[in-house]
Amino acid sequence: MDWMNQAAISAQKSDAVFFYVFGLSVAFLIFITVLMIYFVIRYSKKRHPKAEQIEGHVGLEIVWTSIPLVLFLSIFYYGWTNYEYMSQAPRDAMAVKVTARQWSWSFEYPNGKQSKVLFAPLGKPMKMEVRSVDVVHGFFIPSFRLKIDAMPARTNTTWFQATKPGSYDIECTVICGVDHSLMLSKVIVVPEEEFKAWYFGGEEAPEPGKSFRTAEAHPDLQGLAPGLAVLTAKGCLACHSVDGKPKVGPTLKALYGKEEQILIAGVAKTIRVDDAYLRRFITNPMDQQVRGYPPAMPQTALTEQELNDVVRYIKTLN
Amino acid sequence: MSTHAATAQPSYLVDTGSRKGLMAWLTTTDHKRIGLLYLYAMSIFFLIAMGIGFVMRLVQLTSYQKLITAQTYNALFTVHGVIMIFLFVIPGLSAVFGNFFLPILIGAKDVSFPRLNLASWYFFMAGAILAVLSLFTGGGAPDTGWSFYAPFSLKTGTNVSLAVFAAFVLGFSSMLTGINFITTIHRLRAPGMHWFRMPLFCWAVYSTAWIQILATPIVAITLVLVILERFFGIGVFDPAKGGDPLLYQHLFWIYSHPAVYIMILPAMGAITEIIPTFAKRTIFGYKAIAFSSMAIAGVGSLVWAHHMFTSGMSGMALMLFSLLTMIVAVPSAVKVFNWVGTLYKGSIDFQPPLLFALTFIFLFCIGGLTGVMQGALAVNVHVHDTYFIVGHFHYVMFGGTGMAFFAALLYWFPKMWGRMYSKAAIYASWFPIFIGFNLLYFGMLILGLMGMPRRYYVHLPQFHTMHVVATVGSWFLVLGLLLFFGTLLYAILWGEKAEDNPWGGVTLEWSLPSPPIQENFEEIPTITHGPYEFERLEGKS
Known part of the structure; x- marks a missing residue:
C-alpha cells in the first residue's frame, strides 16, 4: 500500500516506533477482549449461579499498574529518541526556505532559486525552514512521516534525507480557509547529479524529475495577458472564474461597472464596481464583503504594477 | 409503581405544583427533571450533529461535492465539532445522569x-441558541474548526465572535454544575455514607466537577480575548500586532485537554456501576478505581501540549509532555483491568x-491505544492533524463516552421513566452500530496512516477507496442509531411498566420506586455498608 512507502530515513525511524506500539496494542487488545468474552461465557448465570464476592487484590493492582507503566515509558523513550533524530538536522544539510500562504507553497534554495514544488537530491540531508506569511498552516510529507506547522512570524525547522527517487505529496494539515484541501505540492526526489544540473544551471536549466511529474497543474505563464498571469500565479482563479462560471467568489467576467451589494460592518450598501472599489476589494478583501459570497478571500500582497495589470485585465472582460 | 402504589407520594413525573405541563418542567428545581431537560435538549443536538456528520461523509463520495461548496463543508465540520463537543459530550453523562442519580x-x-441547577440549564440553552444563531447571522457559520486557531479565527469574516461567545456562555453552565455537584457530595451524603461507601459513579462525577471548576475559566478568558482581538x-494572538498564535494554542488546550476527561470520567463511572450489577458481585478494586479517577483528573491537567507537538515548541517541552501523556494512560489501564476483574x-x-x-471497553481500548501511539x-x-486523529478521538469520544452514555441510558432507563424498552430491538440496533462504527472510524485510522489530512473538502485519489468504506460504515451507524433512539422513544411513550429493580442492583436508586418519587426518599436512609454488597441482598431474599 502507498502508506507503507518509506521514502526517507525519518519514515524508517517513525515506523519503527509505530510498529513497536502497534504490536503491544494488538496484544493488549486481544488479551482484554478474549478475557472479557471468556469470563462472560464461563461465569454466565447458567454455568456459575453463585457469584464470589472478591473485593480486590493488592498484588494484582501493583502488577497491572507497574507493567503498563514500564511499557508506556519504553514507548515514550523510543518515541522521543527517534524523534530527536528526526528533528535535529545535520550541519551539512542544505537549508530550504519553505513559505506557506493561503493556499500555496513556495520553496527558496540557498542560491536564491525558487520553485513551487520542492526538489531534493537523493541521499542528501535537506533542512526545511518553514514559515507562514498569513495564518497557521501545516507542512506534511506523508511518505517521509514528517510534519511541522508553518507559523506566522516564526520559523520552524525539520529535515529529511530521501532514500528513494520519486514524487511525493506535500499537504497542508491545519485548517486555513476555503481552499485548505487544495493547498498541495510535491517533493521531487532525483539523483544528486540531476538536482545539481538544475541547481547550478542558469535560469533556463530544465526542472529535474520530469519523468515523475504527470500532467500537473503547473500553468505556463508565458504568453498570457499580464493581469491573467498574476491571477494565475497568485491562485485567484481557484475561486474566481473569468468566463462567468460560478465558483466560490464572484466571477470576474463583466464585473467592472456592475452593481453589487456590499456589506460594511454588516450593513448592506449598493455600489458600482469601479477602479477604486476593485483595488479595495483586492487589497483589503475583508473590509467590504460582497453580499451573497462567503467572506473567505485572503489578503494577497501585490505590487503596484501587478495590481494595475489585474485591474486592467478585469476591465477587458466586459 | 407495583409495590409502592400504596404510598401517597407521587412520582416526579406528575405535576403537583400550581404550574402544569411544559411550564412545570421549565420552572422545575427537581434534579431528576433537570436531568431529563438536559437529556431531551442534548438528544436533539446529537441528532442534528449526527446528520451533519452523515452529510460530510456523503461529500467524500466525490460526486456529491457538487451539492456543497468548500466553504459550506468547512462550516459543516466546525458546526459538527462545536455541537458534539460543547452541546453533547462535555455536559454528557454528568449533566444527565449526574443530575438524575448523584443525589439519589x-x-x-x-x-x-x-435553583442554581436550573440556572445552569438555562445557561446551557442560552449558549446553544447563540451557537445556532451564529450559523445564520453576520458572516455565516464559522469555518475554523471547533478549535478556533488564531490567527485564522481572527481574520476570517465568518461569525466566529458569536460562536465563541456561545461557548463562553456554555462554560458557565459547566462551572455552575461543577460547583453544585462538589458541594452536594461534600454536604449532602446520607448518614453513614462515608467517602468510600459512595458508588464509584459519584467519585467520577466528583473528579469531573473539579476539572470543570478549575479548567473552564481558562477557556472562558481565552474566548473573551479572541472576541476582544x-x-x-x-x-494578544495576532503576530502582525506582536501577539503569539502559540499562546492561543496553549490557552485553548489547557482547558480543552482536561475537557476530554470531563467527557470520559463520568462515562467510566457509569460503566463501573453497570458491571457489578450484571456480574452480581462487588467491584474489583474499589479504591484503585476511585483513586485512578482522581489521578486522571490531576495528571490529565498537565498534558495539554501534546496537541501541539508539531507547533515548534522547544525540545524540552516536547519531551516532558510526551512523558506525562504516557503516565496519564496508566490509570485508564488500571480501570480497564479492574472492570475485567469484576x-x-x-x-x-x-x-x-x-x-x-x-x-x-473494547472501543475505548482502541481509542486509548491509538492515543498512546500519538503520545x-x-x-x-x-499522524498529527490527519484522519488518524479524527478516528482516534471518535473511538474515545463516541466509542467511549457515547457508548457509555447509551449503556447508562439502557441501565437507568426503567428507573427514569418507569418503563421498559424492547430488549430485542436494542440487540438488533447493536449490530449495525458496532459494524458501522468500526468501518467508519477504523477506516479513518487507516486513512490517517496513509497520510490523509483532516478537514479536507477534496481528497487525493489514493484515499478514495477507504473514504468509500468509511462512508458505507456511516450508513450502518446512522441506521443503528435511529433504531436505538426509536426503540427508546417508543418505550418512553408506550413501553411496558418496569419493575422497581429490574436488574437486581444494590445501589440506592434500586431501592426506590420506578419512577422515583419527588424528593427521592420518604425518609433519608442510614448507610451501614459499601455500595456493591450483593451478599446482603441474597441473605434477605
Whole structure:
C-alpha cells in the first residue's frame, strides 16, 4: 500500500516506533477482549449461579499498574529518541526556505532559486525552514512521516534525507480557509547529479524529475495577458472564474461597472464596481464583503504594477 | 409503581405544583427533571450533529461535492465539532445522569443548590441558541474548526465572535454544575455514607466537577480575548500586532485537554456501576478505581501540549509532555483491568446495558491505544492533524463516552421513566452500530496512516477507496442509531411498566420506586455498608 512507502530515513525511524506500539496494542487488545468474552461465557448465570464476592487484590493492582507503566515509558523513550533524530538536522544539510500562504507553497534554495514544488537530491540531508506569511498552516510529507506547522512570524525547522527517487505529496494539515484541501505540492526526489544540473544551471536549466511529474497543474505563464498571469500565479482563479462560471467568489467576467451589494460592518450598501472599489476589494478583501459570497478571500500582497495589470485585465472582460 | 402504589407520594413525573405541563418542567428545581431537560435538549443536538456528520461523509463520495461548496463543508465540520463537543459530550453523562442519580446515589433529596441547577440549564440553552444563531447571522457559520486557531479565527469574516461567545456562555453552565455537584457530595451524603461507601459513579462525577471548576475559566478568558482581538485588535494572538498564535494554542488546550476527561470520567463511572450489577458481585478494586479517577483528573491537567507537538515548541517541552501523556494512560489501564476483574467469578446476567458496557471497553481500548501511539513523538509527527486523529478521538469520544452514555441510558432507563424498552430491538440496533462504527472510524485510522489530512473538502485519489468504506460504515451507524433512539422513544411513550429493580442492583436508586418519587426518599436512609454488597441482598431474599 502507498502508506507503507518509506521514502526517507525519518519514515524508517517513525515506523519503527509505530510498529513497536502497534504490536503491544494488538496484544493488549486481544488479551482484554478474549478475557472479557471468556469470563462472560464461563461465569454466565447458567454455568456459575453463585457469584464470589472478591473485593480486590493488592498484588494484582501493583502488577497491572507497574507493567503498563514500564511499557508506556519504553514507548515514550523510543518515541522521543527517534524523534530527536528526526528533528535535529545535520550541519551539512542544505537549508530550504519553505513559505506557506493561503493556499500555496513556495520553496527558496540557498542560491536564491525558487520553485513551487520542492526538489531534493537523493541521499542528501535537506533542512526545511518553514514559515507562514498569513495564518497557521501545516507542512506534511506523508511518505517521509514528517510534519511541522508553518507559523506566522516564526520559523520552524525539520529535515529529511530521501532514500528513494520519486514524487511525493506535500499537504497542508491545519485548517486555513476555503481552499485548505487544495493547498498541495510535491517533493521531487532525483539523483544528486540531476538536482545539481538544475541547481547550478542558469535560469533556463530544465526542472529535474520530469519523468515523475504527470500532467500537473503547473500553468505556463508565458504568453498570457499580464493581469491573467498574476491571477494565475497568485491562485485567484481557484475561486474566481473569468468566463462567468460560478465558483466560490464572484466571477470576474463583466464585473467592472456592475452593481453589487456590499456589506460594511454588516450593513448592506449598493455600489458600482469601479477602479477604486476593485483595488479595495483586492487589497483589503475583508473590509467590504460582497453580499451573497462567503467572506473567505485572503489578503494577497501585490505590487503596484501587478495590481494595475489585474485591474486592467478585469476591465477587458466586459 | 407495583409495590409502592400504596404510598401517597407521587412520582416526579406528575405535576403537583400550581404550574402544569411544559411550564412545570421549565420552572422545575427537581434534579431528576433537570436531568431529563438536559437529556431531551442534548438528544436533539446529537441528532442534528449526527446528520451533519452523515452529510460530510456523503461529500467524500466525490460526486456529491457538487451539492456543497468548500466553504459550506468547512462550516459543516466546525458546526459538527462545536455541537458534539460543547452541546453533547462535555455536559454528557454528568449533566444527565449526574443530575438524575448523584443525589439519589448518596441518599440526598436534591442537589445543594436546586435553583442554581436550573440556572445552569438555562445557561446551557442560552449558549446553544447563540451557537445556532451564529450559523445564520453576520458572516455565516464559522469555518475554523471547533478549535478556533488564531490567527485564522481572527481574520476570517465568518461569525466566529458569536460562536465563541456561545461557548463562553456554555462554560458557565459547566462551572455552575461543577460547583453544585462538589458541594452536594461534600454536604449532602446520607448518614453513614462515608467517602468510600459512595458508588464509584459519584467519585467520577466528583473528579469531573473539579476539572470543570478549575479548567473552564481558562477557556472562558481565552474566548473573551479572541472576541476582544476581533473587535478591537488588541494584539494578544495576532503576530502582525506582536501577539503569539502559540499562546492561543496553549490557552485553548489547557482547558480543552482536561475537557476530554470531563467527557470520559463520568462515562467510566457509569460503566463501573453497570458491571457489578450484571456480574452480581462487588467491584474489583474499589479504591484503585476511585483513586485512578482522581489521578486522571490531576495528571490529565498537565498534558495539554501534546496537541501541539508539531507547533515548534522547544525540545524540552516536547519531551516532558510526551512523558506525562504516557503516565496519564496508566490509570485508564488500571480501570480497564479492574472492570475485567469484576467479571471474574461473577454470575453474569447478560442484558443490553452490559453489552453496551463491554462494547465501551473494547472501543475505548482502541481509542486509548491509538492515543498512546500519538503520545510517542516519532509517531505523532506523522499522524498529527490527519484522519488518524479524527478516528482516534471518535473511538474515545463516541466509542467511549457515547457508548457509555447509551449503556447508562439502557441501565437507568426503567428507573427514569418507569418503563421498559424492547430488549430485542436494542440487540438488533447493536449490530449495525458496532459494524458501522468500526468501518467508519477504523477506516479513518487507516486513512490517517496513509497520510490523509483532516478537514479536507477534496481528497487525493489514493484515499478514495477507504473514504468509500468509511462512508458505507456511516450508513450502518446512522441506521443503528435511529433504531436505538426509536426503540427508546417508543418505550418512553408506550413501553411496558418496569419493575422497581429490574436488574437486581444494590445501589440506592434500586431501592426506590420506578419512577422515583419527588424528593427521592420518604425518609433519608442510614448507610451501614459499601455500595456493591450483593451478599446482603441474597441473605434477605
